[in-house]
Amino acid sequence: MIAAVTGLELTAMLSVNVITSTAGDILIASAFRHIGDLDVVKARSGFLGAAFTVLRNPRFIAGFACMAISFFSLLFTLSHADVSLVAPAAGSLTFVSNAIAARIFLKERVDRRRWVAAIFVCCGVALLKH
Amino acid sequence: MTPRRYIILAIVTLTSALGDTFLDVGMKQLGPVSLHHLSTLLVALKLPWVLAGIVLLIGFFASYLTALSWADVTFVLPATSFAYVVVALLSRFWLHEQITPARWLGIFFIVAGVGFVTRGPAYTEHASPDPDARLGSKVAVPITGTVAQHGAKQ
Numbered sequence: 001m002i003a004a005v006t007g008l009e010l011t012a013m014l015s016v017n018v019i020t021s022t023a024g025d026i027l028i029a030s031a032f033r034h035i036g037d038l039d040v041v042k043a044r045s046g047f048l049g050a051a052f053t054v055l056r057n058p059r060f061i062a063g064f065a066c067m068a069i070s071f072f073s074l075l076f077t078l079s080h081a082d083v084s085l086v087a088p089a090a091g092s093l094t095f096v097s098n099a100i101a102a103r104i105f106l107k108e109r110v111d112r113r114r115w116v117a118a119i120f121v122c123c124g125v126a127l128l129k130h
Numbered sequence: 131m132t133p134r135r136y137i138i139l140a141i142v143t144l145t146s147a148l149g150d151t152f153l154d155v156g157m158k159q160l161g162p163v164s165l166h167h168l169s170t171l172l173v174a175l176k177l178p179w180v181l182a183g184i185v186l187l188i189g190f191f192a193s194y195l196t197a198l199s200w201a202d203v204t205f206v207l208p209a210t211s212f213a214y215v216v217v218a219l220l221s222r223f224w225l226h227e228q229i230t231p232a233r234w235l236g237i238f239f240i241v242a243g244v245g246f247v248t249r250g251p252a253y254t255e256h257a258s259p260d261p262d263a264r265l266g267s268k269v270a271v272p273i274t275g276t277v278a279q280h281g282a283k284q
Contacts, residue, residue, distance in 0.1 A: 072171045075153060075180070079163040083154035084221040084229055084237075087147075088214040092240045113246070120243030127236030 005080045007129060013077040017090050020070035022097040026105050027063030033106075034059065085128045092121045138197050142206065145190035147216035152183030154225070211244035 005013075035041060035053060042050040054060055077086050096118040156179030157163075163170045174180050197206045214237050221227040 072168075075157055075171050075174050076163050076168075078154045078157040079160055079174075082221060082227045083151055083225070084218045084227050084233065086154075087150040087217045088237055088240050091214065092211070092244065095244065117243040117246045120246065121240050124236040124239030124243060127232045127239060130230055130232035130236075 010077075010081055010085075010129070013073065013080065014086070014089055014093065017070055017073040017077060018093045018097050020066045020073060021090075021094050022101050024063045024066035024070055025094075025098055026101045027059045027066060029102075029106060031057045031059035031063060089125045089128055093125060096121055135197075135200065138193055139206070141193045142190060142197055142210060143213045143216060145186045145193060146210055146213040147220060149183045149186035149190055150213075150217055151220045151225070152179050152186060154221070156180035156183060158225075211241050214240060 031054070032038070035057060038050055038054075041053055045053065074086070074090060077090070099114055099118060156174060156177040159177060159179065160170065160174050163174075175184075194206065194210070218229055218234070218237050222229050
């Protein structure tokens with residue numbers, strides 16, 4: 001551990017990372033749902049046309065921006081804390097927040113088994129800090 | 131499962147773990163970034179270790195999408211969570227980070243949790259009321275499938 005960061009600071013850094021990457025995932029998922037089957041779009045307007053359709057979709061742009069912020073926040077966090085803590089924590093908490101966000105925004109179904117798994121993951125992340 | 135597919139899953143795991151570890155090596159060279167000098171993060175992009183990490187993570191994303199084009203995310207996900215174990219081993223034996231028993235237990239919990247969720251039934255097919263979206267998340271081009279399933283199946 002190089003870390004002289006407090007638990008609170010670490011939580012804040014991880015939160016920014018997890019929130020932005022979840023927002024990115026959900027926005028991009030929603031963009032593709034809005035665009036529809038890419039094969040169909042490609043058949044209709046060619047490869048460049050399909051790429052253009054994706055790249056000018058506002059949700060895709062917003063999602064991409066969130067992903068970029070998320071990447072830089074990962075770099076920032078790694079400059080302060082160990083990778084054996086940051087990688088599992090950021091990755092797995094993103095799974096959990098994706099499950100919650102997908103349920104709320106994409107109206108996906110999240111069953112009890114997944115909530116149990118989410119609790120498992122949260123316990124695991126809490127243990128990483130010690 | 132063909133040997134080629136096992137190799138792709140191995141690539142998913144290794145690129146993800148190595149990519150994160152390389153980023154870590156680069157950022158440790160740079161030292162702690164202050165909130166008042168966030169532009170330092172752009173300087174980080176010029177570091178060889180960070181660049182190598184980015185290349186590996188692009189490789190991860192490509193192999194992840196490839197895997198998702200023939201396998202369910204429920205199948206690919208355990209492979210990605212296994213990457214945390216690889217990260218732990220790399221940081222222990224290469225970077226000489228201290229990994230306490232509690233942290234090992236934490237990593238075990240996470241892998242177990244992810245493994246547990248991935249053995250459950252996948253509800254994505256009938257999760258969406260919109261038939262086009264349903265089709266999109268199941269058979270469309272990889273990226274559609276990834277993002278939709280990624281959000282849905284966690």
